[in-house]
Amino acid sequence: MAGTERHYVSTTNACKLCKPIGACLAFRGIEGAVPFLHGSQGCATYMRRYIISHFREPMDIASSALSEKHAVFGGGPNLKQGLKNVITKYGAGIIGIATTCLTETIGDDVPGIIREFCQEEKDLFSNDTGPLLVNASTPSYSGTHMEGFHEAVKAMVGQVATRNGAAEDVNLLPGFVSPADIRYLKEILEDFKVSGTVLPDISETLDGQALLDYEKIPSGGTPISGIKTMGSARATIEFGRTLMGEHTAGELLSTRHGVFLSQVGVPIGIRESDEFFSAMETISDKKIHQKHEQERGRLIDAYVDAHKYIFGKRAIVFGEEDLVVGLTSLLSEIGVIPVLCASGGKSGHFGECVKAVTKGITDAPIVRDGADFFDIASEAKSLKPDLLVGHSKGYSLSRKLNIPLIRVGFPIHDRIGAQRILHVGYRGAQSLLDRIVNAVIERKQDVSPVGYTYV
Amino acid sequence: MSDKRIMNAPAIALDDFVEGVVDVYPAKAAKKRRKHIVVRDPAEKQRIEANERTIPGIISQRGCCYAGCKGVVIGPIGDMVHIVHGPVGCSYYSWLSRRNLFRPRADGQNYMQYCFTTDMEEKDIIFGGEKKLKAAIQEAYDIFKPKAISVLATCPVGLIGDDINSVSKEMSEKLGIQIIPFSCEGYKGVSQSAGHHIANNNLFKFVIGQDDIEQKEHTINILGEYNTGGDTWEIERVLNRCGINVLSVFTGDGSYSEMRQSHMADVNLLMCHRSVNYIADMMETKFGIPWIKVNFIGIKSMAKSLKKIARFYDDPKLTERVEKVIEEEVAKAEEGIARYIPRLKGKTVILFVGGSRAHHYQGLFRDLGMVPIVAGYEFAHRDDYEGREVLPDIKVIADNRNIEDLTVERDPERYNPRKDDETLKRLKEEEVIDTYHGMWEDMGRGTMAIDDVSHKELGMLIKKLKPDMVCSGIKDKYVIEKFGVPSKQLHNYDYSGPFAGFRGAVNFAKDLDMLIHNPVWKLTTPPWKKKPVLKADLTVST
Ligand code: SF4
Ligand code: SF4
Numbered sequence: 001m002a003g004t005e006r007h008y009v010s011t012t013n014a015c016k017l018c019k020p021i022g023a024c025l026a027f028r029g030i031e032g033a034v035p036f037l038h039g040s041q042g043c044a045t046y047m048r049r050y051i052i053s054h055f056r057e058p059m060d061i062a063s064s065a066l067s068e069k070h071a072v073f074g075g076g077p078n079l080k081q082g083l084k085n086v087i088t089k090y091g092a093g094i095i096g097i098a099t100t101c102l103t104e105t106i107g108d109d110v111p112g113i114i115r116e117f118c119q120e121e122k123d124l125f126s127n128d129t130g131p132l133l134v135n136a137s138t139p140s141y142s143g144t145h146m147e148g149f150h151e152a153v154k155a156m157v158g159q160v161a162t163r164n165g166a167a168e169d170v171n172l173l174p175g176f177v178s179p180a181d182i183r184y185l186k187e188i189l190e191d192f193k194v195s196g197t198v199l200p201d202i203s204e205t206l207d208g209q210a211l212l213d214y215e216k217i218p219s220g221g222t223p224i225s226g227i228k229t230m231g232s233a234r235a236t237i238e239f240g241r242t243l244m245g246e247h248t249a250g251e252l253l254s255t256r257h258g259v260f261l262s263q264v265g266v267p268i269g270i271r272e273s274d275e276f277f278s279a280m281e282t283i284s285d286k287k288i289h290q291k292h293e294q295e296r297g298r299l300i301d302a303y304v305d306a307h308k309y310i311f312g313k314r315a316i317v318f319g320e321e322d323l324v325v326g327l328t329s330l331l332s333e334i335g336v337i338p339v340l341c342a343s344g345g346k347s348g349h350f351g352e353c354v355k356a357v358t359k360g361i362t363d364a365p366i367v368r369d370g371a372d373f374f375d376i377a378s379e380a381k382s383l384k385p386d387l388l389v390g391h392s393k394g395y396s397l398s399r400k401l402n403i404p405l406i407r408v409g410f411p412i413h414d415r416i417g418a419q420r421i422l423h424v425g426y427r428g429a430q431s432l433l434d435r436i437v438n439a440v441i442e443r444k445q446d447v448s449p450v451g452y453t454y455v
Numbered sequence: 456m457s458d459k460r461i462m463n464a465p466a467i468a469l470d471d472f473v474e475g476v477v478d479v480y481p482a483k484a485a486k487k488r489r490k491h492i493v494v495r496d497p498a499e500k501q502r503i504e505a506n507e508r509t510i511p512g513i514i515s516q517r518g519c520c521y522a523g524c525k526g527v528v529i530g531p532i533g534d535m536v537h538i539v540h541g542p543v544g545c546s547y548y549s550w551l552s553r554r555n556l557f558r559p560r561a562d563g564q565n566y567m568q569y570c571f572t573t574d575m576e577e578k579d580i581i582f583g584g585e586k587k588l589k590a591a592i593q594e595a596y597d598i599f600k601p602k603a604i605s606v607l608a609t610c611p612v613g614l615i616g617d618d619i620n621s622v623s624k625e626m627s628e629k630l631g632i633q634i635i636p637f638s639c640e641g642y643k644g645v646s647q648s649a650g651h652h653i654a655n656n657n658l659f660k661f662v663i664g665q666d667d668i669e670q671k672e673h674t675i676n677i678l679g680e681y682n683t684g685g686d687t688w689e690i691e692r693v694l695n696r697c698g699i700n701v702l703s704v705f706t707g708d709g710s711y712s713e714m715r716q717s718h719m720a721d722v723n724l725l726m727c728h729r730s731v732n733y734i735a736d737m738m739e740t741k742f743g744i745p746w747i748k749v750n751f752i753g754i755k756s757m758a759k760s761l762k763k764i765a766r767f768y769d770d771p772k773l774t775e776r777v778e779k780v781i782e783e784e785v786a787k788a789e790e791g792i793a794r795y796i797p798r799l800k801g802k803t804v805i806l807f808v809g810g811s812r813a814h815h816y817q818g819l820f821r822d823l824g825m826v827p828i829v830a831g832y833e834f835a836h837r838d839d840y841e842g843r844e845v846l847p848d849i850k851v852i853a854d855n856r857n858i859e860d861l862t863v864e865r866d867p868e869r870y871n872p873r874k875d876d877e878t879l880k881r882l883k884e885e886e887v888i889d890t891y892h893g894m895w896e897d898m899g900r901g902t903m904a905i906d907d908v909s910h911k912e913l914g915m916l917i918k919k920l921k922p923d924m925v926c927s928g929i930k931d932k933y934v935i936e937k938f939g940v941p942s943k944q945l946h947n948y949d950y951s952g953p954f955a956g957f958r959g960a961v962n963f964a965k966d967l968d969m970l971i972h973n974p975v976w977k978l979t980t981p982p983w984k985k986k987p988v989l990k991a992d993l994t995v996s997t
Contacts, residue, residue, distance in 0.1 A: 009590040011543060011574035018544025040610060041509055042519020042641040046548035048930050053552075058934040060910065065511045067854050071614060071642045078511045085512030089479060089911065101542045102610040102642060105580055140542035141611070142577045212939040212979055214914055344543075396568055 013373035015318055015393065016344025017411075018140035021047040022148030023098035024061050025176060027134075029200020030156065031221035032093025034062055034086050038079050038110060039100030041065040053413040055179075055206045058218070062086045062095075066102060075103055076113045083117055087124050087131050090216050094224055096152060097135040104139035111135060132224065134159045144345045146320045149176050150248060153199060156227055157249040163257050165229025170196040170283055171236040171259065173249055175266060175322060176410065179207035179419045184427055191289035192280050197226035197233065199249070207419040231257030235283040237276070240322040241265040241353040242345075265357065267424045268326030268432070269333050270299060272357070276425070295426040302430060303334055306437045309455075311335035313440060314383065318376055318390035319409040321345040321353070321369070323423070327389055327408065328365065329357035330429055336436070337362055339383045342371040373397060387439060404439040408432070469494045469903065472919055476912050484510050491906040495898045502845075505906040506836040508645045508854055513909050516807070516833045516930050519641030523650025523834070525549050525607045527730060528658070529637065531681055532709040533557030534564040536601040539572040540588050540619060541609030545641070546572035554947045555681050556688075557708050564602060571595060575611065584617050592626045592634060603633040603662075603711050613640040635661045645854045646834035646907075648729065648810065652858050655733035658705070658714065659861065663738065664869070666715035673773060674700040675764070676720045678735055678746070679727030679811070682707025684952015689959050690751045693784060697761060697777045705731055718742045721873050722767055724749045724760075728891050729810030729832075729839050740863045743872040745879065745888040751955045752812070753819030754788045766887050769878075784957040791961035792823060795968045800824035802923035802971060805916060807908050807931070808945040810835040814894035816926065816945060819954070823964055825923075829916060830894060831905035833928075840904055842893035910934060923971060939979060941970040 024035040024047055037044045044063035051059040062085075064070075064078040079097075086092050099110055114133050118125055125131070136155040138148045153173060174185055182203035189196040204220025230236075236259050238250035244263050253259040262283065267276035273296075277288050313336045317327050321343045328338045341354045350369040358364055366383075368375055377397050388394045388405045392414045398405035412418035422428040441455050473492050477485040490504040509515045518526065526549040529537060539546035550570035559565035573591050575584050592604055606619050623636040635657055639650045675694070680687050687707040694701055702720045703713035718738060723746040725735050735746040747767055749760035758781045765777040802825045806813045813830045820827050837845050872879065882888045898904060905912065913931060916922075917938050925935045928946040935942035943949060943966065951966055953959040 009573070009587060009594045010538065010571045011546075012572075013550070013568075013570050014543050014547050014572065014574065016543060017547055018542060021544065036512075040519050040642040041515065041517055042522050042647075043544065043610075044514075045516070045518040045930070046522065046545070049552065050548055052929050052933060056933055058937065059930075060514050062512050062514055065509045066642055067508060067645070068640075068642050068857060069853070071610070071640075082511030085481070085484075085510065088481070089513065100610070101544075101575075101580075102614070105611040105614045139577075139580075140544050141575050141580050144543075208937070210939070210979055211937055214934055214937045216910075216914075 008374060011372045013393065013396075014344055015342060015372050015376065016144035017050070018145060019138040019143050019148030019151070020098040020100050020140065021050065022145035022150075022176070023096065023136045023138045023152035025051065025145075025202070026149045026152035026156075026200045027096025027098070028059065028205050029202040029221050030094055030096065030227070031223045032217055033221060034060060034090055034092040034095050034217060036062045036064070036082065036086060036095050036097045037100055038064045038075060038097055038108065039066060039102040040071075043100045050411060051206075054411045055419045056416070057206050057208055057419070058214075059206070060090075060216075062090075071102060071106060074106065075108050076116075079108070079110070079113050080117045080120070083114075083133065084121060084124065092131050092217065094132040094134060096156075097133060098138045098148065098152065099136070100138070101140050104137065104141075110137070132160060144320075146176065146322070146345055150243070154247075154249040154252060156199060157230060157252050160224065160227045161230035161253065161257070162228055163231035165232040167232045167234055168195065169226070169229065169233040170194045171230050171233045171250075171253065172196050172198045173236060173238040174198060174424075175239045176320065177239075177266070177424055178421050179203045180422045181424045181428065184422060184425055188280065188292065188425065191291065192284040192286050194284045197230055198222060199227060199230070231259060233259050235260040235262055237279055237283065238263045239266045241325050241356065242321045242347040242349040244349070246347075265329065265353070266322045266326040268323075269330030269429050270296070270303075270426070271333065272326055272329050273425050273429060292426060295430070299426045299430050299433070302433055306433055307335050309437050310440050312337065313386040314339045315387050315389055316340045316342070316376065316380060316383065316385045318342040318371070318388070318394060321347055321350045323409050325350070325353045325357055326423070328354055330432060331389065332358050332362040334433060334436070336387075338365040339385055340366045340368065340376065340379055342368040342376050342379075344371060346370040387436070389436070404443050406432075406436050406439055469901070472915075476915050479911050480510070480513070484513075493904045495895065495902045495904060496900055497895075498900075501841075501895070503837060503840045503904055503906055505832070505840060506645060506648060506834070506852065506855075507907075509907065513911075515907055515909060516928060517646040517907065518834075519647065520643040520650040520653065521545055521607065521609050521639045521641045522549065523647025523730070524637050524639035524654040525650070526553060527647060527681065528651055528654035528706055529605055529607065531555035531557065531706040532711055532714070533567045534560065534562070534602060535711045536566050536569070536571060536595045536599055536604045537607060538588070538591055538595060538604060539570075539607050539609060540584065540612050540617070541572065541575055542611065543572055543574045545609040546570050552947075553681070554683050554950070555707055556685055557682070560710055560712070562712070566599065566601065580611055580615055583615060584612070585622050588617065588619065588622050589626060592622075592630070596630050596632070601632065603635065606634060606636045608636070608638050608640050610641045613638065633661055643854075644858060645852070648834040648836065649855060649858050651730040652733055655731055655737075656859060656861050659734055659737050659863075662711065662714045663734070664715075664718040664742065664866070666712070667869070668716050668719060670702055670716070670719045671700050673698055673768060673770075674702045674720045675722050675724050676702050676717045677704045677724045677726060679725055679729075679731040680704055680707045680751070681727075683946070684948040684950075684954065686751075686953045686955035686959065689953040689956035693757070693761070693780065693956050696780045698773055699764065705734060718744065718869065720744060722747055722764075722888075724764065725891075726751060727809075727811040729835050737861060737863045739889070741866045741870065743865075743870050745873060745882070747888050748891040750815045750818065752815040752959070754785055754792075754822045754957060754960045756815070756818040757956055757960075758785055763887050766885070767882060788957040788960050792964040795964040796824050798968050798972060799964065801826065803828045803920070804924045804926060805829040805920070805922045806926040806945065807831050807833065807905070807913070808927060809833055810839055812945050814839070814897065817894075817897050819960055819963060822960060823967065827898075827902065828920060828922065829903040829905060830898065831908050832894075833907055835906065838891070838893060840893050840895055840906070842895065843891050914938070924967065939976065941973065941976070943967065943970060
């Protein structure tokens with residue numbers, strides 16, 4: 001049933017965002033970076049607003065602020081002027097330039113304009129530390145915010161990484177996970193005693209401290225020096241089952257620089273996390289730290305404790321494809337039946353990946369790619385779900401069906417703490433499990449006429 | 456001129472400060488930018504530049520033409536289907552993000568929670584998206600049977616040559632409902648302001664004046680009020696108590712059916728001058744409906760606005776009723792804010808919002824004993840600062856040239872002056888109708904007006920002036936709070952409200968108190984950073 005054809009012409013209540021926002025998010029995870037949109041200023045403003053309401057952090061995106069005239073005659077001059085201002089006024093160490101529908105439609109040659117700019121403004125680039133300009137092509141009319149995200153990561157690797165450096169690092173390409181996830185992943189790398197380059201690293205840039213001062217460009221992020229040496233790393237670990245076999249940043253590092261590539265699913269739930277930890281063991285040639293083994297043990301124990309509350313519950317899962325695949329894997333492990341897996345993305349691999357993580361555990365769920373909430377709601381009618389797992393846009397449906405929504409992923413703009421949600425690893429599974437089970441218990445308690453105190 | 460100091464703020468030489476602020480720009484830009492910053496001196500005739508293109512690479516708060524058209528004006532109309540023609544992002548970002556509340560009317564039509572888009576893909580960009588748009592309109596009609604549909608264009612649409620006007624016309628004839636095209640591609644104009652204009656034009660062309668239904672006496676429209684956090688409802692509550700009927704609101708809690716009858720009202724009350732002054736003017740020319748500039752934010756402003764309306768009607772019974780309502784409501788509201796005043800008094804505020812709220816809220820702050828020291832708009836024009844007197848001097852900038860100014864004439868049958876010429880003349884002279892003085896009338900000597908503030912400037916303002924609170928939108932909120940200064944969002948109200956009217960003022964006071972006296976501001980520095988560092992004088996013996 002995978003990949004059912006969509007029935008409707010319009011996208012109604014989309015379950016995806018546009019490509020450049022993904023690129024901006026990824027660029028935000030680079031040290032000293034200012035994301036820059038080549039297009040009219042509106043896109044930048046809208047995207048900032050969305051990112052800010054999720055992370056509750058400042059988020060700057062510069063723009064070339066094209067007008068009607070530029071839309072007709074080309075946006076080159078504005079792009080150059082904008083880059084110059086960002087370099088001189090914000091002191092950017094790196095500018096991540098993403099295109100928008102506008103500049104893709106008019107066909108601006110961004111790499112060409114950037115080359116010209118560097119020629120014309122030699123002074124700005126006179127020293128080694130001069131700003132790097134990285135560009136990603138991100139027209140929304142082909143792909144979602146996730147494609148934009150991966151495109152930006154690939155652009156960083158493709159345009160910055162070299163083979164100069166010590167060959168003991170590990171590259172970790174986690175995709176779009178939360179700041180809390182990144183912090184935890186870095187801890188895991190440390191516990192395996194490997195120095196790693198996590199690209200991108202939004203753990204500080206999008207979850208900053210109250211400083212009583214303001215940093216124009218927030219501290220933290222993947223150091224550029226680290227990205228420069230990615231080509232000499234001993235291996236790359238890349239998350240995302242739908243990325244396997246695609247032209248990704250990991251694949252680029254492997255074909256161009258010969259870096260060994262290990263692709264695993266986003267490590268959500270025990271099995272996917274096991275894969276990740278095993279990959280870490282192989283690559284680091286070290287045993288898993290006892291701490292993590294213990295966490296796994298406690299997680300198993302918790303699965304056992306939780307089973308009676310959630311076994312046989314039916315869930316609808318939605319969001320980015322790889323996130324949904326991971327969540328589906330977790331849900332099926334804990335005895336919840338994923339009845340519908342939906343995403344606005346259309347990588348073409350969604351169905352097979354969902355099948356891979358449910359095989360042998362539960363019946364293959366209905367899979368809808370390129371889906372919107374109108375599709376999800378129509379499908380939900382006959383599915384009798386007990387809970388929804390996904391981002392805030394599922395709230396209307398959860399209200400209509402009167403079932404809980406477990407908020408994960410992006411965007412979450414009706415709860416606090418989105419940046420602190422832990423999804424990955426044993427620890428992430430533990431926290432998701434607790435939240436899911438408690439939501440189910442809470443609902444049961446709330447609607448019960450008895451008023452159970454012990455459940 | 457160091458005597459121009461901001462009252463209640465740390466004394467700084469404002470002119471030096473202004474030079475310092477603009478210094479961060481490249482020389483040419485700095486010269487231009489200087490003109491957007493004015494230290495107020497009411498004794499002089501001053502001028503501010505506004506509605507100019509943002510400098511590329513300098514991060515501003517502004518949105519695009521589509522945001523002004525769909526996001527601000529058209530989106531809040533709840534009983535119409537709105538289809539965004541373009542790639543997915545633009546529609547997603549304007550999907551209920553502005554908190555414009557809507558309550559369905561008797562016909563039950565309510566599309567507020569939907570966000571429709573043609574979600575253009577590569578093939579639509581290459582081969583054109585008209586077919587898909589037609590199919591989308593047909594589909595929306597088949598599923599929902601709405602009374603009307605709007606089609607809103609985003610950036611790529613104009614560039615690939617999709618003709619949304621002819622598609623809308625064709626489908627309108629086919630389906631027998633109104634389909635209204637808005638060519639509000641984001642690159643038009645310099646900010647969302649262009650989109651307001653486009654939205655106004657088409658509401659006027661397609662919606663206003665379509666349905667002649669006799670109205671009760673004392674019936675008004677409210678223009679430029681968007682029902683953020685339920686503001687419209689509080690305003691309506693008070694007006695209804697006064698015996699004034701609200702026929703339609705543009706466009707908060709907005710109903711397409713009601714707007715079609717709006718030309719039957721006695722007078723238009725104009726809240727946000729920036730976003731709907733066009734409609735107000737056009738309705739006056741065509742139907743003879745004058746407008747009254749009102750400000751329903753703040754206790755005194757609200758009372759003053761109600762009195763203005765009473766003066767317009769000049770009906771003793773109504774006036775008496777209005778006076779009575781004011782007396783009761785003011786007393787209650789003052790009682791409500793009394794406990795907060797000692798906690799808010801003398802606190803300084805900086806406001807940067809939109810195209811009218813940075814003016815409207817100043818009165819409310821003063822009601823609470825607070826001191827607005829700097830204010831500015833994101834996308835206003837000169838007249839919003841300086842008053843409508845400057846309208847004749849404003850040059851149309853190149854960016855706005857393609858936005859149509861409708862030529863409007865008297866409706867031969869339905870033009871109906873609401874008062875005789877003499878009364879109208881007198882009301883105008885008394886500044887009851889058809890005038891707006893802009894933000895400046897309320898900004899005293901030494902305060903500062905800044906148009907389209909940048910983050911950099913905002914940062915410097917906070918550091919130098921140390922305000923107790925900064926009001927802005929979500930894009931600045933977290934920047935401001937990183938400085939340790941509380942921020943109130945005046946676009947979406949931090950998910951609170953209503954703040955309009957009498958009850959709103961009390962809600963607002965409560966929110967501000969909560970923000971300013973948040974205990975966390977006292978906890979920011981850990982004890983080990985407060986104590987003098989202890990010199991280690993322990994000798995460790997081994
Ligand atoms: S693409 Fe154009 S219409 Fe859409 S948000 Fe960007 S500037 Fe606005
Ligand atoms: S035009 Fe494209 S890039 Fe801009 S907001 Fe719309 S979909 Fe996103």
